[in-house]
Amino acid sequence: MTIIFPFDISAVTHDAALSFWERAMAFADTMMRPWNAYQIAIALGVFAAAWVAGRIIGPRMQDWMRSREGWPKWRMRIFVVLHRRLGLILFVGMIWALVWIMRMTTWPSRSYLLAVIAQLAFAYLVIAVLTRLISNKLLRSAVRYVGWVWVTLSILGLSDQAQAILDSASVHLGEMRLSLWILLQAGVILGALFALARFISVNSATRVRRNDDISPSMQVLVIKFMQVLLYGAAVFIGLRTIGVDLTGLAVLSGAIGVGLGFGLQKVVSNLVSGIIILLDKSIKPGDVISLGETFGWINALGARYVSVVTRDGKEYLIPNEDLITGQVVNWSHSDDFVRLDIFFGTAYEDDPHLVRTIAIEAAQSVDRVLKTKPSVCHVVGFGDSSVDYILRFWIRDPTGGLTNIRGNVYLALWDAFKEHGISIPFPQREVRMLGEAAACGDGALPGDAGKGASTSGKAALD
Structure with a gap:
């Protein structure tokens, strides 16, 4: 691996740096002429006028934008970006109009510097607007500042010398050559392509989600496939554009x-x-x-x-x-209908036919229980203390929760049973305490009666 730095004493780097310096000094020398100073003063005056006009037009434009409630979001975002750059937009329009008037009325040399300033301002405006498509703030700032520097060098005629200096700093990896100029190109091109891919992906995804003919799962599949395709194409095209052999x-x-x-x-x-x-x-x-x-x-x-x-x-x-x-x-999965089951029991003295009717009516009185799919109640067994039932009912909104709807049905059963005098039994236990007589009658010693009673009582409680 061979690394060549720009500070190496090479003819290409030395000539490029010298040419860059000479062009920069020549441009600085032209700035010292009297009429160029007048042009700078005129540009400052136009900038002040654009700033004042922006302060006057800006609030009115903002009020007008607030009244556009039915506009699509993308259109509103465009006007928001234009509102933020209103001063620069007015400056570009005013200075280009001034340059056109001066070229029609006086010598071109007296508007040369104004034309350069107008070109720089227009380039800055275009870069500032286009870089808003990049969502990452760090990448957006990097692309914006690099773009501004390169456009400035291109307009001033210093781009060839700057490119030669950047290209002289290179690294050779086998047959592949990487230089600062190639890396800079890769960053700018890939950043622009990724921003374009993201813009197309976001807008296409919005259109796919609005299409009711496509199922939700297919919408997700189409969006994911489209994102992989767009970003993969951005990487491939970007690397091929800068000359990387894939x-x-x-x-x-x-x-x-x-x-x-x-x-x-x-x-x-x-x-x-x-x-x-x-x-x-x-x-x-x-x-x-x-x-x-x-x-x-x-x-x-x-x-x-x-x-x-x-x-x-x-x-x-x-x-x-x-x-x-x-x-x-x-x-x-196939539909939204969900059947829920709850279990309860009533005393043996209560009529099972009446209990089933009351339970169904109580379930149907709950709001979320469907009336179109009737509830049913069945006897499922005869327990130790109660007659056991199962109550089945249907709902159509499982996202609203299952525990809460079961609780509401249980409360409706409680109120209905209380109103009709139906009791809900609970297990009962009988505790027998064995006295001294019983203990002696069983052949135990008199002194052991208390111990036997205590033990039997404990066993009965257990």
Whole structure:
């Protein structure tokens, strides 16, 4: 590996740096001429006028934007960006109008510096607006400042010399050559392509989610596939644009893939399981599922896990593999109807026919219990203390909770039984205390009566 730094005494670097310095000094020398000073003063005056106009127009534009309530979000964001750059927009418009007027009325040399300032201002405006598409603040700032510097050098005619200096600092990795200029190109191109891919992905995802003809699981699959395709294309096009040979990376990527296959078996398994879940539509966002002790509804389907939100506000991130290999209860897979069972018992003195009628009426009186699917009540056995029943009823909103609806039905049964005089029995125990006479009659010694009574009483209590 050979590393060449820009401070090496080489003819290319020396000539590029010298040419860059000479061009910069020549430009600085032109700035010292009297008429150029006048142009700078004129530019400052135009900037002050644009600032004052922005302070006047800005509040009126903001009020007008607030009155546009029915506008799409993307259109409102564009106007927000334009509002924030209103002063620069006015400055660009004013100074270009001034340059056009001066070129029509006087010599071109008297508007040369104003034209340079107008070009710089317009370039800054375009870069500031376009970089708003980049969501990452650090990447957005880096692309913005690098773009401003490079545009400034290009407009001033110093780009070739700066490119030669950056290209002279290089590293050779076999047949591949990397320089600061290539890395700078890669950063700018990849940043722009990623921003474009994200913009297309977000807008396309919004359109897919609004399409009611596509099921929720297929929506997630289409969005994930589109994101992988767009970002993969951005990386491929970006590397090819800057001249990186991707054929050499094929063998390396294959070796890395084999190593990662052994080390990331669980991750790969979860990724494949996520694709299977999306394809077979076994679960989808909004479904209510039970997995072990976890009961909740699916909030989102990820590439590695499924987000399940429970009634108490906890969010469980369940790996996709567990949903494929484990037993999952999907309460709303084919439809939203859910049947619930509760058990109760009444005394033997109560009429079972009347109890069943009252229980069904009590269940139907609860709000969430469906009236279209009638509740049923059956006798399931004769217990030690009660006649045992099962009450079955239907609901259609399992996301509203199951424990609370069972509790409401139990309360309705309590009120109905109390109103009709039906009793709910509870186990009764009879405790017998054995006295001295009983203990002596059984052949025990008189002195052992108290001990025997105590022991029998304890046994009876147990």
